[in-house]
Amino acid sequence: AQTVTQSQPEMSVQEAETVTLSCTYDTSESDYYLFWYKQPPSRQMILVIRQEAYKQQNATENRFSVNFQKAAKSFSLKISDSQLGDAAMYFCAYTETSYDKVIFGPGTSLSVIP
Amino acid sequence: NAGVTQTPKFQVLKTGQSMTLQCAQDMNHEYMSWYRQDPGMGLRLIHYSVGAGITDQGEVPNGYNVSRSTTEDFPLRLLSAAPSQTSVYFCASSYSSTSSGANVLTFGAGSRLTVL
Numbered sequence: 001a002q003t004v005t006q007s008q009p010e011m012s013v014q015e016a017e018t019v020t021l022s023c024t025y026d027t028s029e030s031d032y033y034l035f036w037y038k039q040p041p042s043r044q045m046i047l048v049i050r051q052e053a054y055k056q057q058n059a060t061e062n063r064f065s066v067n068f069q070k071a072a073k074s075f076s077l078k079i080s081d082s083q084l085g086d087a088a089m090y091f092c093a094y095t096e097t098s099y100d101k102v103i104f105g106p107g108t109s110l111s112v113i114p
Numbered sequence: 115n116a117g118v119t120q121t122p123k124f125q126v127l128k129t130g131q132s133m134t135l136q137c138a139q140d141m142n143h144e145y146m147s148w149y150r151q152d153p154g155m156g157l158r159l160i161h162y163s164v165g166a167g168i169t170d171q172g173e174v175p176n177g178y179n180v181s182r183s184t185t186e187d188f189p190l191r192l193l194s195a196a197p198s199q200t201s202v203y204f205c206a207s208s209y210s211s212t213s214s215g216a217n218v219l220t221f222g223a224g225s226r227l228t229v230l
Contacts, residue, residue, distance in 0.1 A: 033217050045221035095217055106156040
Protein backbone atom coordinates (compact mmCIF):
# COMPACT_ATOMS: atom_id res chain seq x y z
CA ALA A 1 0.00 0.00 0.00
CA GLN A 2 1.12 3.51 -0.68
CA THR A 3 2.28 5.45 2.35
CA VAL A 4 3.31 9.04 2.95
CA THR A 5 5.70 9.90 5.76
CA GLN A 6 6.47 13.26 7.30
CA SER A 7 9.21 12.80 9.86
CA GLN A 8 9.00 16.26 11.42
CA PRO A 9 5.90 16.60 13.61
CA GLU A 10 6.86 20.20 14.48
CA MET A 11 9.13 22.83 12.95
CA SER A 12 9.82 26.47 13.66
CA VAL A 13 11.34 29.25 11.61
CA GLN A 14 12.24 32.87 12.18
CA GLU A 15 10.26 35.38 10.20
CA ALA A 16 11.96 36.13 6.84
CA GLU A 17 14.08 32.98 7.05
CA THR A 18 13.83 29.80 4.97
CA VAL A 19 12.53 26.45 6.17
CA THR A 20 12.29 23.04 4.52
CA LEU A 21 9.63 20.47 5.36
CA SER A 22 10.35 16.84 4.54
CA CYS A 23 8.13 14.23 2.93
CA THR A 24 8.86 10.73 1.71
CA TYR A 25 6.48 8.30 0.09
CA ASP A 26 6.38 4.69 -0.92
CA THR A 27 5.06 3.55 -4.29
CA SER A 28 5.81 1.12 -7.07
CA GLU A 29 4.17 3.35 -9.66
CA SER A 30 6.04 5.58 -12.10
CA ASP A 31 3.29 8.10 -12.79
CA TYR A 32 1.64 9.94 -9.92
CA TYR A 33 0.99 13.33 -8.38
CA LEU A 34 2.32 14.86 -5.20
CA PHE A 35 0.91 17.78 -3.28
CA TRP A 36 1.50 20.03 -0.32
CA TYR A 37 -1.56 21.33 1.48
CA LYS A 38 -1.67 23.96 4.21
CA GLN A 39 -4.14 23.99 7.09
CA PRO A 40 -4.13 27.25 9.07
CA PRO A 41 -5.90 27.56 12.44
CA SER A 42 -9.13 28.26 10.55
CA ARG A 43 -9.04 24.55 9.64
CA GLN A 44 -9.60 25.24 5.92
CA MET A 45 -7.35 23.10 3.73
CA ILE A 46 -5.53 25.03 1.01
CA LEU A 47 -3.39 23.74 -1.84
CA VAL A 48 0.17 25.05 -1.69
CA ILE A 49 1.82 23.28 -4.59
CA ARG A 50 1.38 20.35 -6.99
CA GLN A 51 3.99 18.19 -8.72
CA GLU A 52 3.51 15.69 -11.54
CA ALA A 53 5.94 12.81 -11.27
CA TYR A 54 6.73 12.66 -14.97
CA LYS A 55 7.92 16.27 -14.93
CA GLN A 56 11.59 16.66 -14.06
CA GLN A 57 11.28 20.32 -13.21
CA ASN A 58 10.51 21.16 -9.60
CA ALA A 59 7.26 23.06 -9.07
CA THR A 60 7.36 26.62 -7.75
CA GLU A 61 4.63 28.93 -6.47
CA ASN A 62 5.95 32.30 -5.38
CA ARG A 63 7.83 31.73 -2.07
CA PHE A 64 7.05 28.01 -2.10
CA SER A 65 9.14 25.49 -4.02
CA VAL A 66 9.71 21.76 -3.90
CA ASN A 67 12.68 19.48 -4.22
CA PHE A 68 11.33 16.40 -5.98
CA GLN A 69 13.71 13.45 -5.95
CA LYS A 70 11.87 10.66 -7.76
CA ALA A 71 14.48 7.95 -7.28
CA ALA A 72 14.69 8.69 -3.57
CA LYS A 73 10.88 9.07 -3.32
CA SER A 74 11.36 12.39 -1.58
CA PHE A 75 9.27 15.53 -1.93
CA SER A 76 10.34 18.37 0.35
CA LEU A 77 8.75 21.82 0.56
CA LYS A 78 10.90 24.93 0.89
CA ILE A 79 9.32 28.12 2.18
CA SER A 80 11.42 31.22 1.56
CA ASP A 81 11.07 34.58 3.32
CA SER A 82 8.74 33.02 5.89
CA GLN A 83 5.80 35.14 7.00
CA LEU A 84 3.60 34.99 10.07
CA GLY A 85 0.74 33.83 7.87
CA ASP A 86 2.73 30.72 6.94
CA ALA A 87 2.16 29.31 10.43
CA ALA A 88 -0.01 26.23 9.88
CA MET A 89 -0.12 22.46 9.59
CA TYR A 90 1.40 21.28 6.33
CA PHE A 91 0.37 17.98 4.78
CA CYS A 92 2.12 16.09 2.03
CA ALA A 93 -0.22 14.05 -0.18
CA TYR A 94 0.02 11.48 -2.98
CA THR A 95 -2.26 10.12 -5.67
CA GLU A 96 -1.54 7.74 -8.53
CA THR A 97 -4.09 8.43 -11.22
CA SER A 98 -6.81 10.85 -12.01
CA TYR A 99 -9.38 8.87 -10.09
CA ASP A 100 -7.39 7.15 -7.42
CA LYS A 101 -7.54 7.89 -3.74
CA VAL A 102 -5.45 10.67 -2.27
CA ILE A 103 -3.27 9.62 0.67
CA PHE A 104 -2.00 12.15 3.21
CA GLY A 105 0.97 12.17 5.53
CA PRO A 106 0.60 12.88 9.28
CA GLY A 107 1.48 16.54 8.90
CA THR A 108 4.10 19.00 10.13
CA SER A 109 3.12 21.87 12.40
CA LEU A 110 5.06 24.99 11.40
CA SER A 111 5.48 27.90 13.78
CA VAL A 112 6.82 31.26 12.61
CA ILE A 113 8.70 33.28 15.21
CA PRO A 114 8.48 37.07 14.86
CA ASN B 115 -19.64 29.22 -6.50
CA ALA B 116 -20.26 27.62 -3.11
CA GLY B 117 -17.57 24.95 -3.64
CA VAL B 118 -17.90 22.08 -1.16
CA THR B 119 -20.53 22.48 1.53
CA GLN B 120 -20.54 20.30 4.63
CA THR B 121 -23.25 20.16 7.25
CA PRO B 122 -23.43 20.23 10.18
CA LYS B 123 -20.29 22.04 11.36
CA PHE B 124 -20.61 20.67 14.88
CA GLN B 125 -22.45 17.67 16.27
CA VAL B 126 -22.57 15.87 19.61
CA LEU B 127 -23.86 12.31 19.66
CA LYS B 128 -24.36 9.66 22.25
CA THR B 129 -22.86 6.23 21.80
CA GLY B 130 -25.09 4.11 19.59
CA GLN B 131 -26.85 6.98 17.84
CA SER B 132 -26.79 7.30 14.08
CA MET B 133 -26.32 10.37 11.98
CA THR B 134 -25.46 11.57 8.49
CA LEU B 135 -22.86 14.14 7.55
CA GLN B 136 -23.90 15.89 4.39
CA CYS B 137 -21.55 16.93 1.61
CA ALA B 138 -22.51 18.76 -1.57
CA GLN B 139 -20.41 20.28 -4.33
CA ASP B 140 -21.49 22.49 -7.22
CA MET B 141 -18.37 22.19 -9.38
CA ASN B 142 -19.41 19.05 -11.30
CA HIS B 143 -16.48 17.17 -9.80
CA GLU B 144 -16.44 13.47 -10.48
CA TYR B 145 -14.28 12.52 -7.52
CA MET B 146 -15.53 12.94 -3.94
CA SER B 147 -14.11 11.66 -0.69
CA TRP B 148 -14.41 11.69 3.08
CA TYR B 149 -11.50 12.03 5.51
CA ARG B 150 -11.22 12.08 9.23
CA GLN B 151 -8.55 14.15 10.94
CA ASP B 152 -7.13 13.14 14.30
CA PRO B 153 -4.15 14.69 16.10
CA GLY B 154 -0.83 13.24 14.95
CA MET B 155 -2.46 11.08 12.29
CA GLY B 156 -3.09 13.50 9.48
CA LEU B 157 -6.09 12.94 7.23
CA ARG B 158 -7.18 9.35 6.83
CA LEU B 159 -9.40 8.37 3.93
CA ILE B 160 -12.71 6.82 4.93
CA HIS B 161 -14.55 6.33 1.62
CA TYR B 162 -14.33 7.79 -1.84
CA SER B 163 -16.29 7.89 -5.09
CA VAL B 164 -15.23 8.36 -8.70
CA GLY B 165 -18.73 9.07 -9.95
CA ALA B 166 -22.43 8.61 -9.33
CA GLY B 167 -23.21 5.04 -8.34
CA ILE B 168 -19.57 4.17 -7.61
CA THR B 169 -18.03 4.09 -4.14
CA ASP B 170 -14.99 2.42 -2.63
CA GLN B 171 -13.36 2.01 0.75
CA GLY B 172 -10.42 4.00 1.97
CA GLU B 173 -8.03 3.37 4.86
CA VAL B 174 -10.54 3.46 7.73
CA PRO B 175 -14.02 2.50 6.41
CA ASN B 176 -15.35 0.51 9.38
CA GLY B 177 -18.39 2.05 11.03
CA TYR B 178 -19.17 4.33 8.09
CA ASN B 179 -21.40 4.02 5.02
CA VAL B 180 -21.59 6.17 1.92
CA SER B 181 -23.66 6.39 -1.24
CA ARG B 182 -23.38 8.49 -4.37
CA SER B 183 -26.75 8.78 -6.08
CA THR B 184 -25.92 12.10 -7.77
CA THR B 185 -22.73 13.82 -8.90
CA GLU B 186 -23.32 16.63 -6.40
CA ASP B 187 -23.92 14.77 -3.14
CA PHE B 188 -21.85 12.33 -1.10
CA PRO B 189 -23.31 11.77 2.40
CA LEU B 190 -21.41 9.92 5.12
CA ARG B 191 -23.47 7.83 7.52
CA LEU B 192 -22.48 6.71 10.98
CA LEU B 193 -24.68 3.73 11.74
CA SER B 194 -23.96 3.33 15.46
CA ALA B 195 -21.65 6.04 16.76
CA ALA B 196 -18.74 5.11 19.00
CA PRO B 197 -16.37 7.36 21.02
CA SER B 198 -13.56 6.30 18.66
CA GLN B 199 -15.39 8.18 15.91
CA THR B 200 -14.89 11.49 17.69
CA SER B 201 -12.97 13.47 15.10
CA VAL B 202 -13.04 16.26 12.55
CA TYR B 203 -14.45 15.12 9.23
CA PHE B 204 -13.64 16.64 5.87
CA CYS B 205 -15.34 16.15 2.56
CA ALA B 206 -13.25 16.87 -0.55
CA SER B 207 -13.80 16.76 -4.29
CA SER B 208 -11.79 17.10 -7.46
CA TYR B 209 -11.98 16.73 -11.22
CA SER B 210 -9.70 15.00 -13.62
CA SER B 211 -8.19 16.61 -16.64
CA THR B 212 -4.83 17.30 -18.15
CA SER B 213 -4.84 20.83 -16.84
CA SER B 214 -2.68 22.08 -14.00
CA GLY B 215 -5.64 21.85 -11.62
CA ALA B 216 -6.24 18.15 -12.13
CA ASN B 217 -6.53 16.05 -8.98
CA VAL B 218 -6.41 19.11 -6.74
CA LEU B 219 -8.80 18.57 -3.87
CA THR B 220 -11.31 21.23 -2.88
CA PHE B 221 -12.21 20.77 0.77
CA GLY B 222 -15.27 21.58 2.79
CA ALA B 223 -14.90 23.53 6.02
CA GLY B 224 -14.99 20.42 8.18
CA SER B 225 -17.43 18.94 10.68
CA ARG B 226 -16.43 18.41 14.30
CA LEU B 227 -18.14 15.34 15.72
CA THR B 228 -18.06 14.37 19.39
CA VAL B 229 -19.39 11.00 20.52
CA LEU B 230 -20.03 10.70 24.24
